[in-house]
Amino acid sequence: MRSGEIKALTGLRIFAAVWVVLFHFRPLLYGAAPDLTAALAPVLDRGAQGVDLFFILSGFVLTWTYIDKMGKTWSTRATLRFLWLRLARVWPVYLVTLHLAALWVVFTLNVGHVPTEDLAPYNAISYLRQLFLVQLWFEPFFDGTSWDGPAWSISAEWLAYLMFGVLILVLFRVARATRARSLMLLAVAVSVPPVMFLLVTGHFYTPWSWLPRIILQFTAGAVACLAVRRLDPSDRVRRSSGLLALGIVVAMVGILYWFDSHPIPDVIDSGGVVDVLFVPLVIALAIGAGTLPGFLSMRAVVYAGQVSFSLYMVHELVHTAWNWATRQFEVTLDGTAGAKWIVLGLLVLSFLSAVALYHVVEEPARRWMRRMVDVRAVDNPVQQIDSARSGKSATPRAG
Template identity: 65%
Template sequence: MGVVRTGEIKALTGLRIVAAMWVVLFHFRPLIWDASPRLKDDLAPLFNAGAQGVDLFFILSGFVLTWNYLDRMGSHFSGRATMHFLWLRLSRVWPVYLVTMHIAALWIIFTLHVGTVPSPDVEKLTAISYVRQLFMVQLWYEPFFDGTSWDGPAWSISAEWLAYLLFGAIILVIFRMARVTRARTLLLLAFAAALPPTVLLLASGHFYTPWSWLPRIVAQFVAGALACAAVRRLRLGRRGQLVAGFASILLTAAIVVILYYYDANPVPGMVDPGGVVDLLFMPLVVTLAIGVGSLPALLSTRLLVYGGQISFSLYMVHEIVHTSWNWAVQEYHIDLPKSVQKFVVIGLIAAAVAGAMLLYHSVEEPARRWMRRMVDFRDVQHDVHTGPPAAEGSRLASIDHARDARPPQSSARAG
């Protein structure tokens, strides 16, 4: 079945902060455009598609979870292993989710008692909504994700939680497919699995349609899982790794080119052309996972890996910062010159990053260790001595040095 690899893939950890910042810039667009109209002319095609960063997260999630759990959970079903997996996933996302959920609720209450502009989300604060938010199922009852969560980005965590609950069954199928299927076929299947959201976009012209969140999470998550199964079967020499690294640069450039092309040449009836680039996310993740060279090396730097580690906290806290400022502008009729607005936007993004760092070090990591200790003390003891966490919270040794140390082979084989 090829070389079985385990451990953190640093380039994918670094890719997480890129996806998170893409979403952040998407939400901060109106403030950025007001501060600098020229940036709107230059960067609107890229920033307007920032919502696609969520789909990149979905693919990364399916890939990394399969990377870490295929051998542990794929050979046979185990209720104990599945519950252990779900608890570890809960320990990874629930603490920050709960904190930001309650911060968002307190903010909504604050606007009721201060000033004259209550939050438009006041009607969301109901008992049944609280229970749904608490158990991360608020999205499951709604065809559209807008307005489902007190903290806006939390809708995707509700979608991810559904994928986690299905993972025990998905991994059984992926494991058996991987045993009898060549790597190139698995890659084709992964590409096919990622198609539904784009097919729906091409059919309707809209990426955001009733219940569209469901094929987004299922398709992209499964595509990431299949792509991981393919990568685990690949045997690449140094030349193949260099080619993959160069291909990751070409794919990144292609994503940017496509976004600008559709901006300059709009398709009649297509409202969300940026969704087309979703088709390149799976190949991008694969090439970064197996490649070496400039882009994989850049994403593997200590700064970007740290950014990847705090990316979840950034994703969860940035919209609270954004919403708070918008409320202050409306409540106090703030009208600043553009020269000052630029510094305000930079300050708000810096505040979101600082909040993410605070959440990561004071909530995310301590709570994750505490919850893991409840089910596996030895894992936590091992964590303390093995350095920074993997992208999905499983602390495994980095594969990057081992991969680079392998003697080069004359050819790359699949299968």
């Protein structure tokens, strides 16, 4: 398996994004459907771990796409092109949501009686740091670093992108010297240290904990990709892997419920140990067929996966606007049918906003920025002049 989109992993992205969305919407869910939300709490309360799954997927997909292009030897041109294409993928939506967050602050200061209380983060230095995706690099904790809350992880990923040009050189050589089974074990091993920190400290959210999360999870995803590239699975193995992926998901849910009822002593975020199953899940989905991989590869699910980044970036703006409205108009979610419809409407609005962002901003801007580095080389000026004099057209050569 060496090329082409792995659709099951694209489809997986929407579930990672929805996990994060529901994590942030928990207060609203408790207000609208307290009994159901309480029953799902062991899963919802660990929704922040969806970000770790995103980091692993990012490392996997980028290695899948670029290892043959960038792994053999260092190329400054190829590395700069890679960085520009990554900017083309994330920067447009990032910039739009950044400025929407700023405009929302301006709105609250001029409309109603519930202005944004803490204006300290909104200054020129903070703006420039966020503009260049470096706002997280100066802070031990990610809360409050970004005007649009989820953007902290994009700042973290930008750091991973900058190190990717060197990392891919190492990965290329590791892949040539290591068997698939060893690569799988190595990928799992690389993803373990954040869980070890959890067991030592009692929770994920510690000073600078975001740094090993992005570096190690991103690298774990990259090594998992190396393992998949070395495999040539039979149809039977692919079907078995599909069933294994489904079993891993069931095991993850079971673990979350178990540790909710039987937490590890002195470990607040006990359910966070499910992170060690993310790499096996990604590998199983990448080579699997049928069952869960088949479902995640359905057109509608893949499309939702393509929209997932915009959903991830816009949902907190919808959440913030609703929280303002509840204070402005003294609205309370009381568990009635109307409250349930309100929360469902907010979730639908978040998704529709993401669809709009994807089609109006993300994809058009990505194609526009990509054309900047995919411009075909034109013939030299002397040839163009000679062709013009002779009445012949000068056809640009492919770059």
